[in-house]
Amino acid sequence: MNLKELSQNLGLSQTTVSRALNGYPEVSPATRRRVEEAARTFNYSPSTRAKGLATGKALAIGHVIPISSKHEMVNPIFGDFIAGAGETYARHGYEMILSIVDDASERRIYEGLKSRRAVDGVVVHGPRMDDPRIALLQSLDLPFAVHGRASGYDQPYAWLDVNNRRAFERATDFLFDLGHRRIALINGLEGMDFAHRRREGYAASLMAHDGAPDPDLMRSGEMTEVFGYTCTRDMLARDNPPTAVLCSSLISALGVRRAIEEKGYVMGKDVSVVTHDDALSYLQNGGDVPIFTATRSSVRDAGQQLAEMLLAAIANPLMPPQTRLLEAELMVGSSTGPAPRKD
Amino acid sequence: MNLKELSQNLGLSQTTVSRALNGYPEVSPATRRRVEEAARTFNYSPSTRAKGLATGKALAIGHVIPISSKHEMVNPIFGDFIAGAGETYARHGYEMILSIVDDASERRIYEGLKSRRAVDGVVVHGPRMDDPRIALLQSLDLPFAVHGRASGYDQPYAWLDVNNRRAFERATDFLFDLGHRRIALINGLEGMDFAHRRREGYAASLMAHDGAPDPDLMRSGEMTEVFGYTCTRDMLARDNPPTAVLCSSLISALGVRRAIEEKGYVMGKDVSVVTHDDALSYLQNGGDVPIFTATRSSVRDAGQQLAEMLLAAIANPLMPPQTRLLEAELMVGSSTGPAPRKD
């Protein structure tokens, strides 16, 4: 069923039917009702493509998901983020189109989305420091919003980020207050912006307590369970091992725990652990009492909000870029305790 | 830059330019080369919408991701599956459009995708037993392919599935051969087709060994870490506890391990664990030696293959529905060992 057929069926012109359906005022209430009802019974909905062609809007948002070509790894937070964003799009009648792409050919993808006029805007995932995509998108004149930020790029642009620096500074402070002095950091991949900011927060806290970051206690890599495990195992095997570990992902934290327990230690007693928790739906941090003390911020909420911001920017192109900084909450669980006394 | 401008620029008609770009034979090689070059320098690519309108194809595949409205949970395998499928689409010039939707309104979504002519086909995720979506899609005449199967629906349709029954039968056999007699099953949500088949395989093996499935040892639910933990903890606390656990997801298996170790047991010695492993990129099962003995099948490969199948079906609508059954490989890790002797 298309507009033409529907309007013939009703004995009206396409114009009138279109107007009735799109809420224009030049249609009598009676006619509008009649049209709406017919649309429903014939199960008519306008072709997105035709509508897009006619209006010049795509009614779609692109998400470009980079897959690190080295690790072939899909960021585990991606599913939840998308779920949040998807809700928002659905509510606003937008479609979400996804491009999975190895980070080498990202540029081409953005250019393609733009020149094919496939989307009204894009969401940028996993920004790195000095991420070139931001300048690219700005030069392409394609509306965009970034999940995270790119340190080193100082033109204004739309982003939404967790206050990673503050979160990790507070977490480190917390461990300090418990008496820990040897605090390890198991962080995300070098170059990722969030990892950079978390390390800054961590370092700032250490400095404030007259400690200095010890390179031996800082690791970064793709945040898998195995990564958390191997890092922790190695560090615990050395002289002067850490009494606490600060970890960038709940998944890695599971590996941290494995290493601790394998060594015969008890988490929260011999070694304390704090992790960031993205509140992923399939990885809750325990039940009522969190297993891990964590800095927590829902990535699903982030998706919802960022989508909202992008849609607003598209609807109102003259608006200056919005930004939003979310604070993570520190949830105390049973993975932390006072530093063991040195005997 | 659009076709009209490009063709004016070249002093050719739109027809010729279009034909040159789309590889039709009625264009001289010299002209074709000239056109291709111009397209490249002007960074021209045709508008998907216009092309779609003109050809009647959407050049897009829809993925409808159900979110269980009860649990608000995004299936963790989703990211990797999508990554696999996305590769295939990119190679074939297709776009992937995603709808996140609570399972109540799925029907409307499929109807919408169809009537808006937004996609050429859809991938069905997370089929349940007697899943009504299959009949719906068949009646809508919208090409589709299912990741998994729906027991109870016996018309032919396109699907790709892991041989869940066989995998779990073999896994159970394996545990039996190690001397285990009390084998627990921690399975996915009741009603999910894969969970049903896995339980069948499990039960079949027990029956073949003159055992009978003990309801006390069978759990099903959303496969989170916490779920694996609580199930295992409870079962280990009872009389006549299991000496082995068969688990449907690596994430839950992490919880199983936690419960085992919390109790002071050693995995692979006091309690053996076998899990299904979807080979998720962020959750490798250990390094060279798998941590968990596992039935393994890459969900990313599955995505790639299923996308391939769907595209083939769309290209050739008369072809009978393809199906593909993947065998999981049993990888022996260090989480299994001979059943402890009863003292």
Add this chain to the structure above:
DNA sequence: ACCGTCACTCAAAGCGCTTTGGGTAGATGA
């Protein structure tokens, strides 16, 4: 010299919608 063939190229219609720029009939005010 004429006629087919080839090898290219083109104008125009059509895909399904929105939107512009009217048109018409009835009601209203002078």
Add this chain to the structure above:
DNA sequence: TCATCTACCCAAAGCGCTTTGAGTGACGGT
């Protein structure tokens, strides 16, 4: 009574592409 509004409604153009059906010039065969 007539001009002027309203309130509705319509025909047609246009969005950027593909595709049909037709045209043109060059060339070889007779």
